Amino acid sequence: MIKKLLFSALALSLATTSVAHARNLKFITLDVAPWASIDKKTGKPWGVFPAVVEEIARRTGSKITYTLHPFSRIDRELETGGQDCTIIVWTEDRARIVKRGELVSDHPMGVIARKGVPLKKYEDLQGKTISTLRGLSIDPRFDVDATVKRDYDDDYSMGLRKIAHGRIDGIAGAIPTIQFLARQEGLDAHLGESLAITTIPLVLQCAKKSPNIDFMPKLDQAIRDMRDDGTLKRILDENFFS
Numbered sequence: 001m002i003k004k005l006l007f008s009a010l011a012l013s014l015a016t017t018s019v020a021h022a023r024n025l026k027f028i029t030l031d032v033a034p035w036a037s038i039d040k041k042t043g044k045p046w047g048v049f050p051a052v053v054e055e056i057a058r059r060t061g062s063k064i065t066y067t068l069h070p071f072s073r074i075d076r077e078l079e080t081g082g083q084d085c086t087i088i089v090w091t092e093d094r095a096r097i098v099k100r101g102e103l104v105s106d107h108p109m110g111v112i113a114r115k116g117v118p119l120k121k122y123e124d125l126q127g128k129t130i131s132t133l134r135g136l137s138i139d140p141r142f143d144v145d146a147t148v149k150r151d152y153d154d155d156y157s158m159g160l161r162k163i164a165h166g167r168i169d170g171i172a173g174a175i176p177t178i179q180f181l182a183r184q185e186g187l188d189a190h191l192g193e194s195l196a197i198t199t200i201p202l203v204l205q206c207a208k209k210s211p212n213i214d215f216m217p218k219l220d221q222a223i224r225d226m227r228d229d230g231t232l233k234r235i236l237d238e239n240f241f242s
Contacts, residue, residue: 022060022061022062022063023060023062023063023212023215024062024063024064024065025057025062025063025064025065025084025085025212025215026064026065026066026067026082026083026084026085027053027064027065027066027067027083027084027085027086027087028066028067028068028069028074028077028078028083028085028086029049029066029068029069029074029086029087029088030068030069030070030071030074030088031068031069031070031155032155032156032177032181033046033047033177033180033181033184034047034048034177034180034239034240034241035047035048035049035174035177035241036048036049036050036068037068038068045066045068046239047239048104048105048235048236048239048241049066049087050066051235051238051239052087052104052223052226052232052235053066053087055222055226055231055235056219056222056223056226059222059225059226060215060218060219060222062215067083070154070155071088071133071134071135071136071154071155072133072134072135072154074086074088075094075097075135078094078097078098078205078207079097079207079209080207080209081207081208081209081210081211083207083210084206084207084210084211084212084213085101085204085205085206085207085210085216085219086098086204086205086206087104087202087203087204087205088202088205089107089109089136089137089174089200089201089202090200090201090202090203090205091137093137094205097207097208097209098205098206098207098208099205099206099208099213099216100203100204100205101203101204101205101206101216101219101220101223102203102204102219102220102223102224102227103201103202103203103223104202104203104204104223104232105201105202105232105236105241106199106200106201106202107174107175107176107177107199107200107201107202108174108175108176108196108198108199109138109139109172109173109174109175109196109197109198109199109200110138110172110175110194110195110196110197110198111125111130111142111170111171111172111194111195111197112170112171112175112178112179112191112192112193112194112195113128113169113170113191113192113193113194113195114163114166114168114169114170114190114191114192115189115190115191115192116192117169117170117192117193118193119170119192119193119194119195120193120195121195122141122195122197124195125142125145125147125148125170125195126147126148127147127148127149128148128149128169128170129149129150129151129167129168129169129170130148130149130150130151130168130169130170130171130172131151131152131153131156131158131159131162131163131168131170131171131172132150132151132152132153132159132172132173133152133153133154133155133156133172133173134152134153134154136172136173138172138173138197138198138200139197139198141197142172142197151167151168156171156173156177156178156181157181157185159171159173159178160178160181160182160185160187160190161187163187163190163191164187164190174200175194175196176241178191179191179194180240204216204219204220204223206219
């Protein structure tokens, strides 16, 4: 009888601890395939980000809801603490509002030229008009280069449509993502040479004002475990991101 009571007390204690450790978290990220987007046929999100977040939720026992937005809105949401975390490209400017966490993937960043526009070296960008996402940092040299004309857009699709109509000379950003999106939208025939300028890490970042910032070490550990057991690579491969 005593053993039975002790067992029941232990089970209750473990259950209580589990509930106490579980969190309801809100994630936000960039709305662009194959990183994250809404499937037009099913209406459900798909891509690297949803798969990674759902696996993190499973491993930490937490409930994570997530939303997809243009790049320009993400920092505003994190700054207020209205969103707990994101996984996007890291920039030092964002360090004032978020804590940097685990690496998910390295992403080549640069410029893809419109077909027929030569782009073999960095100097070829001089005098060219390039679509750039608002708030996105590519590289210290490129970001302040006054010889490059900027055409600011809220997403890559806008830049790709401008390229298709011959209005700009190229589009800057995450090269694999832009190429995938161009194929998806049937605009890849308008793209020409690409120039990788740098590699930027896609990392977990949690808002300093988030009420769940103390839970970040568990999120980091989940990502490390996913990398160690091959889950992260499988997700990247399955979503055409590697």
